[in-house]
Structure formats: structure tokens, C-alpha cells
Amino acid sequence: MSKTIIISNRLPLQLQIDNNTIKATPSVGGLATGMKSVHRDSNGVWIGWTGLTEEETPEELVDDVAKAAQDAQCVPVSLTEEDIDGFYYGFSNRTIWPLFHYFMEYTEFEKESYQTYVEVNKKYAEVVLENIEEGDTVWVHDYQLMLLPELIKKERPDVQIGFFLHIPFPSYEVFRTLPWREEILKGLLGSDLIGFHTYDYQRHFLSSVSRILRHEVSFNEITLKDRIVTVNSYPMGIDYDKFADAAAKHDAAKNQSELQRRLDLHIDSTPDAKMILSIDRLDYSKGIANRIRAYEYFLEKYPEFKEKVRLVMLAVPSRSNVPQYQLLKKEVDELVGRINGKFASVSWTPIWYFYRSMPFENLIDLYTTCEVALLTPIRDGMNLVAKEYVATRTDKTGVLILSEMAGAAQEMSEALIINPNNFEEIADALKQAMEMPEAEQIKRNKFLQKRLKRYNVEKWADDFMHSLHDTTHKSDIVKAIRMRQDQEDEMFDAYKKSEKRILFLDYDGTLRGFVNNPEDASPDDELIELIRSIHSQENTEVVIISGRDRHTLGTWWQDVPITLIAEHGVWKRPVGGEWAVTENLKNDWMETVRPILEKYVDRTAGTFIEEKNYSLAWHYRNADPDLGEKRASELSTVLKELSANNELGVLDGNKVLEIKDSTIHKGKAVTKHIFGKDYTFKFAIGDDWTDEYMFQDLPDEAFTIKVGLQKTAAKYYVDDTDRVRDLLKKFAAS
Ligand SMILES: O=P(O)(O)OC[C@H]1O[C@H](O[C@H]2O[C@H](CO)[C@@H](O)[C@H](O)[C@H]2O)[C@H](O)[C@@H](O)[C@@H]1O
Ligand SMILES: O=c1ccn([C@@H]2O[C@H](COP(=O)(O)OP(=O)(O)O)[C@@H](O)[C@H]2O)c(=O)[nH]1
Ligand SMILES: [Mg+2]
Numbered sequence: 162m163s164k165t166i167i168i169s170n171r172l173p174l175q176l177q178i179d180n181n182t183i184k185a186t187p188s189v190g191g192l193a194t195g196m197k198s199v200h201r202d203s204n205g206v207w208i209g210w211t212g213l214t215e216e217e218t219p220e221e222l223v224d225d226v227a228k229a230a231q232d233a234q235c236v237p238v239s240l241t242e243e244d245i246d247g248f249y250y251g252f253s254n255r256t257i258w259p260l261f262h263y264f265m266e267y268t269e270f271e272k273e274s275y276q277t278y279v280e281v282n283k284k285y286a287e288v289v290l291e292n293i294e295e296g297d298t299v300w301v302h303d304y305q306l307m308l309l310p311e312l313i314k315k316e317r318p319d320v321q322i323g324f325f326l327h328i329p330f331p332s333y334e335v336f337r338t339l340p341w342r343e344e345i346l347k348g349l350l351g352s353d354l355i356g357f358h359t360y361d362y363q364r365h366f367l368s369s370v371s372r373i374l375r376h377e378v379s380f381n382e383i384t385l386k387d388r389i390v391t392v393n394s395y396p397m398g399i400d401y402d403k404f405a406d407a408a409a410k411h412d413a414a415k416n417q418s419e420l421q422r423r424l425d426l427h428i429d430s431t432p433d434a435k436m437i438l439s440i441d442r443l444d445y446s447k448g449i450a451n452r453i454r455a456y457e458y459f460l461e462k463y464p465e466f467k468e469k470v471r472l473v474m475l476a477v478p479s480r481s482n483v484p485q486y487q488l489l490k491k492e493v494d495e496l497v498g499r500i501n502g503k504f505a506s507v508s509w510t511p512i513w514y515f516y517r518s519m520p521f522e523n524l525i526d527l528y529t530t531c532e533v534a535l536l537t538p539i540r541d542g543m544n545l546v547a548k549e550y551v552a553t554r555t556d557k558t559g560v561l562i563l564s565e566m567a568g569a570a571q572e573m574s575e576a577l578i579i580n581p582n583n584f585e586e587i588a589d590a591l592k593q594a595m596e597m598p599e600a601e602q603i604k605r606n607k608f609l610q611k612r613l614k615r616y617n618v619e620k621w622a623d624d625f626m627h628s629l630h631d632t633t634h635k636s637d638i639v640k641a642i643r644m645r646q647d648q649e650d651e652m653f654d655a656y657k658k659s660e661k662r663i664l665f666l667d668y669d670g671t672l673r674g675f676v677n678n679p680e681d682a683s684p685d686d687e688l689i690e691l692i693r694s695i696h697s698q699e700n701t702e703v704v705i706i707s708g709r710d711r712h713t714l715g716t717w718w719q720d721v722p723i724t725l726i727a728e729h730g731v732w733k734r735p736v737g738g739e740w741a742v743t744e745n746l747k748n749d750w751m752e753t754v755r756p757i758l759e760k761y762v763d764r765t766a767g768t769f770i771e772e773k774n775y776s777l778a779w780h781y782r783n784a785d786p787d788l789g790e791k792r793a794s795e796l797s798t799v800l801k802e803l804s805a806n807n808e809l810g811v812l813d814g815n816k817v818l819e820i821k822d823s824t825i826h827k828g829k830a831v832t833k834h835i836f837g838k839d840y841t842f843k844f845a846i847g848d849d850w851t852d853e854y855m856f857q858d859l860p861d862e863a864f865t866i867k868v869g870l871q872k873t874a875a876k877y878y879v880d881d882t883d884r885v886r887d888l889l890k891k892f893a894a895s
Pocket of ligand 3: 847
């Protein structure tokens, strides 16, 4: 039976050695807590790190580690102390984590730790590859494993790979500062589906892909030369019933409350004070220090709340080997001390601070006992605590104050949404929360609960997996015409048998790859020799048919006696003859169009005009991709309006707009060329939109081939110009 393989840095259980035996505790953090139920309900395995390094595991306990993992349907990846240093404390948490959370001043770019990151990703890949069976689906999680999809895809192209990023993807301007930006993007693009919590993270990612790797991005699809990668957003949910049920049970047994016990013990004798809860890993991205300061500001601005409120703050130790986390610990300790010192009275401590992790029952106790939750991350991928708090409010009372910088804020508009840097706003939100009538609390939470219950973690995972399975289907639609070996054999067979053969070859993007400056795309020696040799075969005619001007083509193919067609069919140089115009064309329209194009060149850096006798082309391949596309569509509208009364046409080529007589196109040119001649083998190959005319206008029996994975009227497609070369070599050898 096929299975799902989940892979994340950390396994859902963390192993420790206690008295020479292995002890397992649940992992803390959103990824592990959220995916746990998905894993439990599937027959899959989870691959990840146990929390123990090789050095920490004595020889005699190695089997026990594997056994403890296996009992929980997990497979451990064995890592050394050095691995953890460079990979986890290094590149993952001193480079990617701060950078992706916009803490650029905390970001370190260390080559060594990147190298360890690469090595460790390879270690994960090894374990994954050992465990994959045919038909399995792979789901890779988070920023520690961004190279993994490519490493798996290379070895197992047959396996479907999904990737989900649990943290924000930063804007291009931030991401571009990473020295290994290309490697990271390429690693991720090994996936078939890439998921983010929000649309903003998704669009930042797509923008980086199109700017840095220059891949074609349309809507949420990235076209690679042989595959399509789908990108979408899936806001992660929680195991709603688990939290709601536990809260209901807890409510039924009120005396269980540890907080209540504390009050009963008179540690603090203001039992009526409202409790404001905050729970997070002690992480600078969570805005903990700001939160305490904002709370201080609140007590100053609204002193009537002194002794009427209490901040209950749970900070879970996290990544404490990273200096920034140690500094934060110190800062928070000091802030709590200072503020408690400043405001406390004999009967009231304004902040209760716990620095540890708590078992599930105690979390439920906190969630259900506190009237307000105050979550103020500076940046947070999602923030599941916000969702958990709302889910445990069985009677629907309680107020959630949530930072707009948390992914969760996008779905939780009924909460009081604040900017974590705006203390004024936080203080006012706290006051509003304290005074909010119960009816309003219930009204807000009703909406929130309904949504959380519906789009729970199970639904989220299902949604992601369905989209992942749909991706095969998507590539199949286009792959249906990818030229297979038997079809290729059949074509060469027909070629060999034919008594009169013609090949129409597009130039740029087909015989030669794109270069930044079109003048530099001259044919190499091998290409010239191949064309010459095919053309010299008996009864064989090669026609290079291009949108280029006749001078360039003529110079490049000066000594090769083939037919050249330039400017999409305006000019023709027959074998052994001179260039001649094929039609009577006017070009007086150019005086009106040229200044318009010039205006677009001035406004759009990197673009330029190419002048031909009967057409003008505006190239934008060197422009910023987004801006280029926007300006092109704007310009195309302007030109189409202008050309409505003339016989002008606007051709949308590959990063080029060409304006010319609309009665001229490659389809007409090939039709005229073969008219009245009895070719028994017809072949046409091209890469862009303008070649579609040839594919459409040639008779059905022609072999038509598109270069690149795109929608086309051609019968087949091949991946790239290297494959075109292979075909030419086979023609030459036939
Ligand atoms: O494994 P650690 O280094 O101890 O860190 C714990 C996890 O923190 C991060 O969680 C994120 O995932 C949550 C669920 O999607 C999301 O709500 C939150 O905003 C994120 O910060 C991290 O992404 C995980 O890899 C860590 O395991
Ligand atoms: O002592 C604790 C405190 C928190 N959590 C859980 O840790 C997760 C935190 O996830 P969140 O998305 O809020 O933030 P992250 O830590 O993943 O950045 C939540 O599911 C909490 O229930 C926990 O298991 N033990
Ligand atoms: Mg071309």
C-alpha cells in the first residue's frame, strides 16, 4: 500500500537519555503539534531528528533509539554534534530564520554553516530514498530542509513531492541578500507543489523565482523545462476537537486549575484580576519584550487597571545555543523583574512569568482560565497558539488580541488586530478587551470558532495532499504531446523513406538559446556544419524561418546554401539567390509607432527597439520581469487600438512585442513555400508564439514540434535547445 512520508527537521517526539534508558517527550512548536494528528491518522512514516546526537547516544542504546522511533511510526536521521551546530544552530537558525522573519541585523552569512546545511540535507535525502517505495508521496516540511525536494527529485522523478514552508517567505528585496539564494530556490523547485500559510508569502516566493531564476511564472504555476511546479497558500489549522474536548473536560473539573490553586494559596490575593495570557517559544520573532513594554505602557496610560489585571506569560525555552536567544532571555528576565518591581503591591504581582514548557493539560488550564490572550509577534508564519486559545473557549467568552504580523491574523479578523510596534494601539486594545461586553465576545468567537472547526488541521492536510495529487494531472495535460522515443523513431523512419523532404527551422530559442543581446546569438560552428550536412542530403531542403532581419540572417548563413526567410516572411533568400521582398508592403506606419515604442524604452529600463524593414520590435527580456510584463500588456493595448484601422498586427513573442503588417506571418510564408510542391516529409520546429502560425497552417501530416513546455498547436514538444541539437544530429546521420 502506498504511503505518505512526512519529513521535518524534528520528529514529533524528542528522545532523551535518562538513567541509561531512552525517554520520549512530545516536541514543542507549531509544526510538530499540528502535523501530529495528520501523521497519526495516516499509515505514513515520519522522518526526522530525534533530538539526540550521535555523540550523546551510547553504542548500546542505538537500537533502543531506533525502536523508540519505530514504535511511533518514525524513522530517525542520525546527526552528529557538528551537524547540529552548523545546520540547526547555524544556517537554519542564524541565517534563514532571522532573514525570513525580516531580522536582517541578526542574520549571519557563514559559508561553513551553509555547507553543513547542504550535507545534512543530503543525510535526510539518503534516509528518505531508503524508505521510498513506488507510489509513495513525499511531504517535506520547513526551512531546515529547503534543498531536500531537489535531492529527492533527482533520484526519484517518479515520486510526487510536496513542500510546506511554516515560516514567512520574505519579500524579494530581503531574500536577494542571501548569497545562496539560487541554490535555495532550485532546491525548493524540486517539489511538485509548494505551500505557504498566506498569499503574501506565496507571492513573495513567486516574485523571487521569476526575478532570480527568471522562470516563467503565470498565476500560481512555474514552468520549468520539463515540469510544472504549482504554488499555493494553505493556512494551517489545528486539531480543533482535541482542544475543544479537552477544554470541556477541564471546565467540568474546575478544581484542576493550577492557576486557581495558586490564587487559593494566596500567592497573589487579587483573585478577581483578569488574566491576560501569552504563550510562545522564547523567540525574538514573537515580540515578547515589546509585549512587556506595551503592558507597562498600558498600566501607565490606564492606571485604573492596576490590581485589576495580570499578565500570565509562558515562554518556552528554544534554540538556547544561539546568542540572540540568550540575549533575549536576559532582556525578558530583566523586564519582568523591573516591571514587577515597579508596579507590584503586597497583594498583586502584575506579571506571572514561567520559563519552561508545559504539558498539554496545563496549557488547557492556561487557555481556559485567562480572559484575554495577548499575542504580539513581530513576524510569525502562522501562530497556532492564537487558534488554540479560541478553540478552548467553550462558552465563547474571551478576547484574542493578535498581531497583524502573524499569518493567523489574515483569517482571524474578528480578533482585536494590532500592530506590535504600536504601544498606543496595544494599550487601547487591552482596555477594549477588559471592557468588552460578553455578548460581543461571544459574537466574535462564534465566527472564529466556526472557521477553525471547519478548516482544521485535517482539512488543511487533505487540501494540500489533494492539490499535490492534482499536480500530476496538470503536467499530464501538457506532457501528452511530449515526444516519446517511439514517436521519434517513427519520425526518422518517415524521414528516411521520404523522397522529398523539407525542414522549417525557427532560429532564436530553437537552434540557439537566448542571450542578453540578440546580436550575440550567432550560430556556432557545430550548428553550421549540421545544417550544411542535412541540406546536402539528397532531396532535402532546409529553411531557416525567423523573425530576424535579413542582414543578420544573411551574414550568419552567408556561405550555407539554404533558403532563408526573414521578418516572419517579408523577405526570402532562395538557395543560391538574392534577398527579395515577397509581398508589396507599406511601412509608413512606422513614423507613428516608433515614438510610442521609444517612450516605453525610456520608461522601462532594460528594454530596446529592434528596427526591421517592415516591422518594429520592442524587446523586454532584460527588464525586471514583473514590470516588463505589465508594460508589455499596456503597450500591446495601446498598439492594438492604433492598429485597428490599419492592417497592422501586434505579435506577442517570447519577451518581445512586434508590430508589423498583420497579413504577414510564418504560417503564410510556409504555405506559400510548399505550394505546388510535392514534399512527402514536412517538419517544423519553433519555440514561441509566432511559430504557432506554422504549426497551424502546415497540413496535418507534418511533424510539428514546440521547444519548451507550453500550450501549443504543435503535435509534440521537446524540452530545450539541447534536445533540438540532438534531433539535428539524428537528421544529419539519417
Ligand atoms: O524545532 P524548533 O527549533 O524548536 O522550533 C519549533 C518550530 O518553530 C517553527 O514553527 C512554525 O510553524 C508553525 C506551524 O506552521 C507556525 O504557526 C509558526 O508561525 C512557525 O514559526 C518552525 O517553523 C518549526 O520548524 C519548528 O519546529
Ligand atoms: O509548553 C508548551 C507551549 C506551547 N506548546 C505548543 O507549541 C505550539 C506553538 O506553535 P506556534 O505556531 O504558536 O509557534 P511556533 O513555536 O511554532 O513558532 C502550539 O501548538 C502550542 O500548543 C507546547 O506544546 N508546549
Ligand atoms: Mg524562436
